[in-house]
Amino acid sequence: MNLNFGISKEVLVALNTTKNIAKLQEIGGVQALAGLLNTNIRTGLGLNEKISEYKQRSLTYGSNTRPRAKPKRFLSHVLSVLRDDMMIVLMVRYEPIGIYIAVFCVTIIVSAANWHKERQFRFLNELKEDVTSKVIRNGETERISSSHVQVGDIIRLDQGDMIPADCVFIEGFHLTIFEPNMTGTDAFIQKDYSQPFLSSGSQVVDGTATAIVTAVGRNTQSNSTRVLIEQEKVKFTPLQIRLEKVSRDIGKIGIVFAIFIFITLCLKYIFINSISPSEVFHTDTFGVIFRYLTFSITIVVVAIPEGLPVALSISLSHSIKAMLKDNNLVRNLEACEKMACTTLILSDKTGVLTTSKMTVAEAWIAGTKYDQIPHPSQLDHDVLNILADGIAINSKAHLGVNTIDGTPVSIGNKVDCALLQMLVKNFEIDYNRIRAGSDCDLVQMFTFSPERKRMSAVVRWDVENQYRIYTKGAAEVVLELCNRYMNHQGEAITMQQQDRQLMMLHINIMSRKGLKPLLLAFNDFELQGNNNFYDLEHPPEDELIMVGIMGIKDPIRPDVIEALQKCKNASMNVVMVTGDNLQTAVSVGTDAGIYLDTDHVALEAQQLRDYNEQQREEMLPRLKIVARATPSDKQLLVEYYKKLKHIVGVTGDDARDVHALKDAHVGLSMGSGTDAAKESSDIVILDDDFSSIAKAALWGRSIFENVRKFLQFQITANAVALILTFVGCVSDKEFPLTASQLLWINIIADVLGASALATEPPSDDLMKRRPQFAYASLITNTMLKNIIAQTVYQLTLLLCLLFGHEQLFGQPDPENDWSYKKHKNDFTLVFNSFVFCQLFNMFNCRRINNEFNIVQNIHKSYLFIIVWIFCLVVQVVLVEAGWLLGFETTGLSFLEWFVCIVFGSLTLTLGFAMRVIPVPKRDLLTYIKSPKFYIERFKRRSNG
Structure with missing residues (x-):
């Protein structure tokens, strides 16, 4: 297929370099820019280009690969060995010939070892720098290697992502990025329509957005300033x-x-x-x-x-190389040595000790308890619609298909994916239709944070100043924000004290079963006066109407008990740090074999913060579970244990875990985690499995x-x-x-x-x-x-x-x-x-x-x-x-x-x-x- 692009590579490079908004407007804005690049801001690159593997686009605008210094040839290694002063003296000896043969053998063997070693480390460096990106192609969200990103691709950006190429903001909410390579400061920068240019290598600190790629590889602004890529520094x-x-x-x-x-x-x-x-x-x-x-x-x-x-x-x-086969990607050589000395692991629960293959196991919807997901006919029509709208709209997750082998893939938060699976498989509802519907005018989204323990999305109705907010999060937290609940007839009923106690009872029962209780709620409201919703710093999450509580099941990994026993035999203490409530954490910790002895301690992070130093030092050796913990709590735990002379390893998968990963002796990020977490870690656990940590x-x-x-x-x-x-x-x-x-x-x-x-x-x-x-x-x-x-x-x-x-x-x-x-x-x-x-x-x-x-x-x-x-x-x-x-x-x-x-x-x-x-x-x-x-x-x- 012959494509005619309406804008040259040089113009795009100049646009990115100067960050000239007037020039962008002169082109006609982002919509017109997409047209010139033969792409669509909603559906991305078309299927017709996918067949040809985007060859013409790559020839025109380049590929998204980083320029590298050339590797040393084998002959260069040979010459390095022969330059040794002692080798030179040995070679000037004129008798017997055996000395020359010996020198030749030494030179070849040492050179071969050095050459092979360099190739190994070079290969691992390439793996280390390869990250994945979410792109929209032919209307579907795909996760691809960043090296395959093309000019014209529409990329999705979420908290913790690394921006793979220079691009221009299309739309999003609260997009905040960190770009030290460009600004030279530690300041966070808000990006929106007024500041639409995003630089390659920057990190998404908060918010979500879509953007159109305008430059890749050596044409990006971060690489254009690098005339020659230096050889990796030897540390x-x-x-x-x-x-x-x-x-x-x-x-x-x-x-x-x-x-x-x-x-x-x-x-x-x-x-x-x-x-x-x-x-x-x-x-x-x-x-x-x-x-x-x-x-x-x-x-x-x-x-x-x-x-x-x-x-x-x-x-x-x-x-x-062997660790790579065991699903450990080493980013920092020193970490290999420190793993030999590690005495304590601060481990996440979700995805590390558990499979992260989440499903909705049971539910409490509109005043009725269900031991399994109910059939749609068992729910009131209005209840089902509000439940489906809240799940579909208040989420950035996607269910897709692997383009290589056709297997289903889940992209995004695993809890959100479990709820979407329930919509699609059990309720037979197309969440994409809801998101694209005329009733869904998404005007604001407040992403999940460990501190708030909830996320919300706001949509606008056709009626002027009429809005609806959908909220979901930790059940006991969101329950405090609710004053009504929907009954089985779809009516909003005032929540009495006995109703609240009954709901807390159901939450506790789910927790004791090891389920993650998630509460979904909504509310309709008006925005008074001339207030602009975009000016609101905090979502109006009060006086919510509770729709239901979902018990999310996340099974323990089958080999985690054996791996934890190996760590115990190796005198490596394991402490589970989770955002779940204490009952869920204790249930999972007991099943996994972490929380067994009566002497063991399980508590919430707030209790740990309230202890004085002496109480904390007496308790820490017996601590096994920390519930309702935030990333800052994890960072504090690293600090506490380092004071006790422990060599600390910590797991993390979120952008907010960056400080804990950096402060620990060994930072262990998850393969499914954010790019920011991987960049800050020493070892990436590719399969997210705790047994891989034991292998490390x-x-x-x-x-x-x-x-x-x-x-x-x-x-x-x-x-x-x-x-x-x-x-x-x-x-x-x-x-x-x-x-x-x-x-x-x-x-x-x-x-x-x-x-x-x-x-x-x-x-x-x-x-x-x-x-x-x-x-x-x-x-x-x-x-x-x-x-x-x-x-x-x-x-x-x-x-x-x-x-x-x-x-x-x-x-x-x-x-x-x-x-x-x-x-x-x-x-x-x-x-x-x-x-x-x-x-x-x-x-x-x-x-x-x-x-x-x-x-x-x-x-x-x-x-x-x-x-x-x-x-x-x-x-x-x-x-x-x-x-x-x-x-x-x-x-x-x-x-x-x-x-x-x-x-x-x-x-x-x-x-x-x-x-x-x-x-x-x-x-x-x-x-x-x-x-x-x-x-x-x-x-x-x-x-x-």
Whole structure:
């Protein structure tokens, strides 16, 4: 289809930039603008364009995608690694070729890890920034990705929405937006016909509206000021900072070892060969010294545990992707670590502990109680009409159909959707017909707020100054505003005290059943004098006529009881914070397993506010339910619990929850929540299910656990390599491990070890422990025991092989050339045994808390298996054919291979033995202070 648009992209961009109302009026206003864009302000874009997927519109006005910096290519990562000073020094060595092969392998593997990590985080950033928008297309309201919004789309805006593109206000009520990117202030701005221009990226604070999109993507005003999108700023998490510090500290020890080894080797060579000062710079001597320098630099490369930060990055990227499969979209990396420390969750009820699939279960309508929704024939005609009009008009919800699979979808408030479902399915009434009817001239709408606990809509009758208000909300709250009720004949009857008590009885009965009682009321009134209804700040919600009370059922999620039990086992307290009344909250809390013990406390938020500080501190540890709570109450709870040293996670789905989400240690927004809540949160729970929160805590603990696994593995490998090399250099063995061999060991102990251990799937046992303290020691006493034991065993073994090879395997036969070559390099056996010790110790490090089953769930650790087999195959090739690659190795006999494997596997036996040896509860490393600490203490004592 060929469309002819009556306005150019440049004119629209200029209109948005200048916000020129006169220019808009010159065009003919919003109605004429819609015509120029081939759209309709009521029905939106037509079906004829949908078939072609709006291609011509996108070509003309652009797509709603954010310009991004180009990702680094793989070659760029390779060059970054090769720019390292130590790599450059290693590459200038001219012998043997093995050093080049080792450097090549290190470069490729590290570059691949960095490239993959960047791709993972980039993908997650794109998911994080993708929000949905409500648009009207072909007369139906649809929820689509904001990236699919087109110029000419009619969008619906509600409280908490993020405006996806530049647009112009069509109509609405009390539309208030927050646009700090444009104004640079925290002020809220009222938008209406006098200020119709809305900017992309702004947030709807209050009210509702429809608007027509006039610019998308890089043509919006917020993006036009951004000539080049910066690369995402790198923000280090606390654990990353700690690991960087540990890496630097261990690296300093490695540098000291390297310097000492270099000096020792040089002095040995000079004294043994009687080198005079004048001969030091001789070509042969200089070559030997340069070889020693290269070897010492290799020691530094091996000693610096660059794998620690890499391990955390790999663990984070792997865990975040896995968390996405568990319906957790991580927006803030730090939140993953904090979930491991979380001690308390402030959880909403609706949609988190319950399914949010609401239905009307029972009703009290026009003086009659119904245990189920009545048939329309059971209701008076006038009662049914007023009930249907109030439900249809006093709502912004919609029932639609998924355009992809044809399944029904509910857009908007779930309570409103439940009432609309009742109209459509039970009463067979078309709510759209009511909204479009001539009797429905909607002049004002007062949206729901947790403080008012009700919402109202006002329509104008044909008679001058005659209006009707429809109100619905929390039953006991709206009941206080009613002085009449409709009886079964449709008559308005004055409400007596006994009538009010009877209605409260029905409300309490519904509440005790776990239902949400919702009262619907109306009233007719006149607007006296010259008053304009738009000037009224508060709705005339007094002297209402009650129509009925609906008992809304919201079932508990089937897996929430198990998830809550897991949190209890993990010492994570859960407090339910809800806007429902206390009886409904206690009923749901009891069924869910939150409110069980007689010692538990359930109260209304007002009672909590009335407590003094001492009473509050005594009560908070026992608190389980807070009813009739507002978002500000939730924010206060976060503050109270933080004062008690809790690590607090809080759930939220509303724009008003923004402050609580930001103030908490971990903000958990709901996938069905508002854009504002998601923007302010750290993790988005895509399925709104509490069990996903428990999974997020499990993955958070798993990240910390996996880093510790790798830390134990790497420290052991590095300690053995450094001490073995040091002993060899001060003795007559010189190089027990060559530079190229050390680089291969470094690959195993760094990137490959990180890939194998940092991607381990979480164990359910993690949710049977107390939360990790944020700055708990990275090395536990159990880890320290294992590191010391493995280091002592491996060093003893390798030193015996190094110095007792001839006693174990006999003297080489000089007459036998092959035998002589096999034994020419005794160090091959040491090198091979060392690697096999690390490969078997990798299994030990899978379980670092004295668990005996070290192969538990190994079938799920596919990367561990791949890495382990890869290392094994490469090691065999390096030993048997390494001399072809310049690795200075010789093939081993069957007996020598058997010895290497047996000695390596003995690390498993040692690991099992160490699991039965107890350790002190207090971390031993807390007793170890830095040299600076002792120097400062000495100075203080010296000064008296």
